[in-house]
């Protein structure tokens with residue numbers, strides 16, 4: 005394969021530069037990753053042994069893709085390149101050298117759950133307040149110290165760090181850090197940050213090891229260099245110190261990980277570290293249409309802090325950027341799903357050609373539900389599907405238990421979450437006792453004092469009283485009111501609210517988003533039954549629907565903008581273009597933060613090859629209150645000549661959504677459910693009767709559906725449903741505790 009002909013002049017110069025340090029700082033889509041890829045292929049075709057090449061990427065996916073491309077040029081030898089993320093490559097090296105730093109070769113890698121459990125135990129042993137010393141918060145502090153290569157000793161002796169911790173009322177973090185490290189060490193385990201930290205330790209304390217790898221890696225390359233942290237910077241600097249054959253590529257306008265310790269300063273350091281440095285500039289974008297490239301340029305211009313560079317493209321003008329306004333987040337979801345469907349059908353595209361990008365994970369809910377309802381397969385990259393997320397499963401388990409206290413899976417999940425001192429052994433005992441005494445677990449739980457003795461028995465009984473209380477409320481409230489009550493009184497909201505880390509906040513937002521979804525369900529005039537029971541059945545159906553993408557089938561990609569870095573898609577939707585959402589409310593306090601947020605928007609725009617859609621909703625629920633949303637300032641920052649405004653549903657009457665649904669029903673599957681309207685208007689003095697004596701055959705009047713006859717009564721547990729055949733709207737199933745009915749017998 006003649007890869008040289010696949011490069012423009014500047015790209016070629018960068019590929020052919022094989023010796024000495026080089027830096028390629030260039031705009032999005034200008035072929036930085038392509039240059040790295042072909043540069044590796046070129047080195048190998050010039051006789052460099054692939055074992056002597058180290059290439060570091062930001063994600064495993066990126067490494068896989070790069071290897072695959074190189075394989076196309078040079079064949080199987082590509083397998084021998086040292087290529088991967090910093091974490092994967094250096095864990096491999098640490099395994100080989102483990103004994104030098106006192107670790108077993110088969111050391112365990114702790115994931116963040118393992119780390120948090122360990123921290124929780126340490127906090128407990130130290131008798132510290134676990135509300136203050138939240139595992140996430142403590143781990144966040146330790147992690148950021150490690151990424152700056154601050155050891156336990158330095159941490160404890162640094163007056164600034166100590167003052168910070170004192171001010172945050174957490175003076176013992178240094179001590180926890182110390183215990184955490186010694187426990188990990190004793191257990192032969194490293195967490196993610198240790199993989200980089202210990203690599204630095206290895207290279208610092210064992211010059212022979214450093215020397216060995218300096219000899220192995222004749223060539224070092226780093227993609228997405230703008231997002232490396234200090235620890236990563238130092239590792240690459242040490243490795244390249246001997247040969248000085250290091251090439252880094254990046255784009256300062258795409259630096260979006262400052263909150264994880266990435267330091268844009270590394271680019272400036274690089275210039276200082278290598279006076280011989282060759283700098284290559286790539287200015288031509290090959291990815292996107294003119295409209296997209298120019299729109300992206302017009303946005304990033306608003307940032308003060310950036311190396312000036314103008315990106316151009318010879319690609320076609322392309323369609324204008326579509327801005328779509330919706331009335332609510334659910335409508336936004338529907339509009340996105342239907343637009344994808346319509347585009348796919350009319351332009352013979354594949355679902356693989358579409359990506360939906362959002363600022364926060366919680367936004368995936370509305371998108372996922374809309375896609376599921378239209379049977380469009382999708383995959384979430386770098387995260388779980390909304391209903392698979394831990395905190396959502398936790399709250400749903402409470403809701404399920406409220407509706408059905410015999411639900412053992414739900415019971416197991418939440419009996420001790422949030423923590424109420426019911427250990428695993430006790431939990432086990434509950435199940436054994438139930439088996440032995442031939443009772444249901446729920447019966448044992450309600451009488452735990454009698455079965456299990458005092459202290460823990462009381463804790464369990466209190467839990468059962470709480471669930472019964474929830475069930476009582478569920479009898480007389482709609483799904484939203486009871487779910488909100490449960491979120492609060494189960495302790496989940498408090499538990500998550502105290503956790504101020506990025507992950508903690510995401511979890512809190514997810515809970516809020518679940519409640520928003522329930523509120524929308526309750527407010528939906530099409531839903532007759534507003535009970536918690538009905539809501540749970542409704543979501544069980546959507547979450548069951550098999551819209552998970554098969555490995556080979558086509559699918560729409562959903563992800564946060566952060567995980568979209570480096571990727572490209574024909575059609576991109578950036579959703580939730582609203583103030584306080586994007587830019588995020590938390591990024592409005594300083595120019596630096598706002599500029600990082602704007603770089604994030606720049607990354608998002610530049611993922612699109614052909615067509616870009618920006619969508620926003622004019623209202624969203626927040627804790628059950630409908631809140632008006634203002635469209636994002638970022639929309640106004642795009643030069644309007646690249647934009648076409650389009651409006652969603654109700655503003656215009658005949659709208660995209662209806663049109664598309666119409667098309668869809670012509671093309672495939674059954675038409676969407678028709679809403680049969682009733683002409684009936686309830687009299688002003690409508691007053692519901694007591695329905696406790698309602699029976700099949702009775703004639704009734706409903707304030708919305710008008711007159712009808714009860715065809716069947718259905719009682720299950722505490723809930724009674726009436727199936728009524730209405731004269732005008734046909735058969736409806738109503739939950740008696742909510743239905744307002746007048747009896748005409």
Ligand SMILES: Nc1ncnc2c1ncn2[C@@H]1O[C@H](COP(=O)(O)OP(=O)(O)OP(=O)(O)O)[C@@H](O)[C@H]1O
Pocket residue numbers: 010011012015030031032033034035036037038039255258289290291569570571572610
């Ligand atoms: N000279 C070229 N001729 C044709 N296509 C090219 C050329 N250079 C790059 N491309 C294509 O342009 C697209 C963008 O390239 P690439 O992903 O390497 O850009 P990048 O600078 O790494 O972008 P990002 O900043 O988003 O990571 C890819 O599809 C790539 O194959």
Ligand SMILES: [Mg+2]
Pocket residue numbers: 036037038570
């Ligand atoms: Mg790239």
